[in-house]
Amino acid sequence: MSTQDLIKERLECLGDNEFIINMGPQHPSTHGVLRLILRLDGEHIVEAYPDIGFLHRSIEKMCENRTYLQILPLTDRLDYLASMNNNWVWCMMVEEMLRLEVPPRAQYLRGIMTELNRIGSHLLSMGIFAMDLGAVTMMLYGFRERELIMDLFEMTCGQRLTYNYMRFGGVSQDIPPEFYQACKEFCKILPSRLDEYETILIENEIFLERLRGVGIIDAATCADYGVTGPNIRAAGVPHDLRVTRPYGPYKDLNIKPMFWDEYRSKGPGSGLITVMGHDGDTWERYYMRIIEMRESARMVERLLDGLPEGEIRGKAPKAVRPPEGECIARIEGPRGDYYMHCVSDGSLKPYRVKIRCPSFGNLAVLAHAILGWKIADVVAIFGSLDVILPEVDR
Amino acid sequence: MIARWISEVYYWSAGLWMSWKAPAWLLDAIWMVLAAGFVAIFISLMALYLIWMERKVSGHIQSRLGPMRVGWHGWRQLFADMIKLISKEDITPLAVDKWVFNIAPFLVLMPCIMSFMVIPFGDRLIISDIPIGVLYIVALSAFGVLAVMMAGWGSSNKWSLLGAMRSAASLFSYELPMILVIVSVVMLSGSMQVGRIVAAQYGLWNIFLLPLGFLILLFTSVAEINRTPFDLAEAEQELVAGYNVEYSGMKFGIFFFAEFVNNVIVACMITILFLGGSLPPFNINIPWFPSPIWMWGKVILLIFVFMWIKWTLPRFRIDQMLDVGWKVLLPLAFLNLFIAGGIALLI
Numbered sequence: 101m102s103t104q105d106l107i108k109e110r111l112e113c114l115g116d117n118e119f120i121i122n123m124g125p126q127h128p129s130t131h132g133v134l135r136l137i138l139r140l141d142g143e144h145i146v147e148a149y150p151d152i153g154f155l156h157r158s159i160e161k162m163c164e165n166r167t168y169l170q171i172l173p174l175t176d177r178l179d180y181l182a183s184m185n186n187n188w189v190w191c192m193m194v195e196e197m198l199r200l201e202v203p204p205r206a207q208y209l210r211g212i213m214t215e216l217n218r219i220g221s222h223l224l225s226m227g228i229f230a231m232d233l234g235a236v237t238m239m240l241y242g243f244r245e246r247e248l249i250m251d252l253f254e255m256t257c258g259q260r261l262t263y264n265y266m267r268f269g270g271v272s273q274d275i276p277p278e279f280y281q282a283c284k285e286f287c288k289i290l291p292s293r294l295d296e297y298e299t300i301l302i303e304n305e306i307f308l309e310r311l312r313g314v315g316i317i318d319a320a321t322c323a324d325y326g327v328t329g330p331n332i333r334a335a336g337v338p339h340d341l342r343v344t345r346p347y348g349p350y351k352d353l354n355i356k357p358m359f360w361d362e363y364r365s366k367g368p369g370s371g372l373i374t375v376m377g378h379d380g381d382t383w384e385r386y387y388m389r390i391i392e393m394r395e396s397a398r399m400v401e402r403l404l405d406g407l408p409e410g411e412i413r414g415k416a417p418k419a420v421r422p423p424e425g426e427c428i429a430r431i432e433g434p435r436g437d438y439y440m441h442c443v444s445d446g447s448l449k450p451y452r453v454k455i456r457c458p459s460f461g462n463l464a465v466l467a468h469a470i471l472g473w474k475i476a477d478v479v480a481i482f483g484s485l486d487v488i489l490p491e492v493d494r
Numbered sequence: 495m496i497a498r499w500i501s502e503v504y505y506w507s508a509g510l511w512m513s514w515k516a517p518a519w520l521l522d523a524i525w526m527v528l529a530a531g532f533v534a535i536f537i538s539l540m541a542l543y544l545i546w547m548e549r550k551v552s553g554h555i556q557s558r559l560g561p562m563r564v565g566w567h568g569w570r571q572l573f574a575d576m577i578k579l580i581s582k583e584d585i586t587p588l589a590v591d592k593w594v595f596n597i598a599p600f601l602v603l604m605p606c607i608m609s610f611m612v613i614p615f616g617d618r619l620i621i622s623d624i625p626i627g628v629l630y631i632v633a634l635s636a637f638g639v640l641a642v643m644m645a646g647w648g649s650s651n652k653w654s655l656l657g658a659m660r661s662a663a664s665l666f667s668y669e670l671p672m673i674l675v676i677v678s679v680v681m682l683s684g685s686m687q688v689g690r691i692v693a694a695q696y697g698l699w700n701i702f703l704l705p706l707g708f709l710i711l712l713f714t715s716v717a718e719i720n721r722t723p724f725d726l727a728e729a730e731q732e733l734v735a736g737y738n739v740e741y742s743g744m745k746f747g748i749f750f751f752a753e754f755v756n757n758v759i760v761a762c763m764i765t766i767l768f769l770g771g772s773l774p775p776f777n778i779n780i781p782w783f784p785s786p787i788w789m790w791g792k793v794i795l796l797i798f799v800f801m802w803i804k805w806t807l808p809r810f811r812i813d814q815m816l817d818v819g820w821k822v823l824l825p826l827a828f829l830n831l832f833i834a835g836g837i838a839l840l841i
Contacts, residue, residue, distance in 0.1 A: 235807060236805060476811040
């Protein structure tokens with residue numbers, strides 16, 4: 101039934117002190133256009149219905165009318181904060197269908213760019229989350245570091261947000277000589293800045309009171325709703341596609357999962373880590389991302405040190421005409437698992453492209469996670485899930 | 495010194511008036527209108543420049559510059575903003591309760607301006623030093639709660655209503671510790687008259703006698719003016735500006751202005767009660783140094799501290815804020831009252 105009918109039906113059966121409120125599509129803290137219809141008892145939430153679709157651009161349908169190379173810039177705009185990741189999934193898909201070879205330098209470059217993008221996305225989500233809770237200054241600090249990353253990307257591919265950097269068989273441009281030095285400096289600055297942010301945020305009494313124990317999403321609920329990424333890792337499940345199904349340069353990097361309190365007390369050691377939490381509450385989901393930023397910076401340093409020489413693009417046909425059949429490609433993005441499923445009928449354009457974005461599952465669990473909490477907690481829980489609406493609606 | 499000049503001018507004008515055989519009450523009425531005009535101009539300039547200070551301070555805390563283009567470092571920015579607000583269309587939604595909606599902005603501003611009657615601009619420069627000075631200010635701040643509820647209810651918008659309810663609950667629950675601390679200071683000074691409270695701090699400011707009281711008053715003042723970390727009544731990110739979301743144009747301007755005037759009033763209160771008002775620190779006596787500079791210097795310092803806290807800390811949830819008010823600040827305020835009683839007995 102339509103949302104209007106749903107609301108009418110619910111309006112009939114309101115109890116005392118209950119009312120229905122619309123956290124409308126235009127709201128400062130729904131990141132994008134999300135409409136949350138909340139049934140409140142005073143300040144407590146009794147029922148919640150997310151209403152999505154305001155940003156539907158019919159990308160999957162558009163893919164059916166474009167060639168494989170023309171779809172590549174479209175994938176940038178699915179999740180514009182993890183643009184490199186989206187590009188990579190599509191390129192991985194086509195490379196598997198056509199059995200293309202990707203030279204090692206290109207793999208490493210893809211890894212570097214994707215990890216830098218992950219840091220950028222987490223910085224933004226950390227800043228905006230703190231701003232939603234009232235510490236407006238944190239957003240600007242997050243953006244300050246993000247500017248450094250965007251400068252690096254601009255140096256490489258000329259773009260700051262939607263990069264269109266990867267090509268079938270490799271990447272489009274090699275890194276300029278200044279990149280190496282600037283990137284190393286950035287990886288040195290970042291941990292000290294993150295220490296500053298941790299001092300303001302992690303130990304602050306107000307933050308702890310608002311986030312600790314709020315919005316617990318345990319592993320079973322995550323599995324039911326399809327929540328992935330740092331959200332499910334915060335619930336204690338070591339699910340990270342870079343660990344379980346390594347692709348590209350992650351095969352050489354050998355990432356291991358570890359709990360965050362171990363990480364904090366003993367440090368990462370010499371290997372690379374993906375962190376997990378215990379309870380799955382809002383504070384842990386938030387802290388996961390900060391630790392992931394540190395680890396991504398270390399990964400970038402490792403990849404830069406081990407960057408092999410060679411070409412940046414393998415052989416790829418001019419007209420991409422994959423054989424008939426289906427293919428799935430998966431990578432681990434900042435928000436979770438990105439899958440793309442393509443059905444090809446042997447022509448220049450795909451028959452059907454299905455995109456699975458992690459924010460869809462992350463958003464679906466919101467309606468379950470906010471029951472019983474207050475309106476102020478809706479903002480906190482929603483921010484901790486790190487949802488980007490354009491990729492929910494596609 | 496300034497007080498002497500003003501009283502000399504008054505007596506000269508009274509002499510002139512008597513020589514014209516004009517009615518005496520008319521002279522007093524003219525002086526009252528002049529005083530009110532002075533307060534109005536003073537408040538306007540003060541609030542305007544505080545808003546400028548807020549934008550610059552918040553900009554620098556956030557590692558950016560704040561307004562830079564409109565005049566040197568943006569000092570004319572506020573005039574531009576005021577002109578913009580005045581020239582905006584005043585949109586009144588159809589379903590509002592007309593009387594309540596339209597009167598609420600004025601009811602928010604009225605207690606702010608009225609409070610200036612008892613605030614010392616300098617040494618003995620109080621417009622009317624009534625014997626119940628601080629009680630008068632407290633009563634007026636309670637008025638503000640009513641105005642906020644009117645704004646929230648009259649907007650016929652569920653978000654405004656939520657904001658107004660939250661605001662009423664929080665303002666009301668933080669007034670109790672505030673009044674208890676004020677009572678403790680009144681006990682120490684022996685009078686509610688503002689001039690006497692300031693004079694009683696000659697030699698030792700109250701902050702050294704009652705540091706706990708100072709801290710409690712600081713927190714409750716931040717809560718009374720709805721500033722982060724206690725600004726959930728107008729939390730931008732949750733309630734989309736809470737109780738003043740439906741106001742546009744100059745009515746919104748009045749709410750905004752009233753918020754800054756409230757800032758000034760609570761800072762003045764803390765200065766009067768704990769920081770010695772217009773008294774110089776360590777009683778240094780620089781000749782020809784006008785005492786308003788001490789008073790307003792301290793006020794601006796306090797407002798800077800408020801801004802610093804606002805742009806650093808996140809905000810509380812409503813139930814946590816009420817917890818802090820009732821379970822932490824109120825017992826501490828009682829403790830402070832006992833301490834003040836002890837000190838008053840000893841001195």
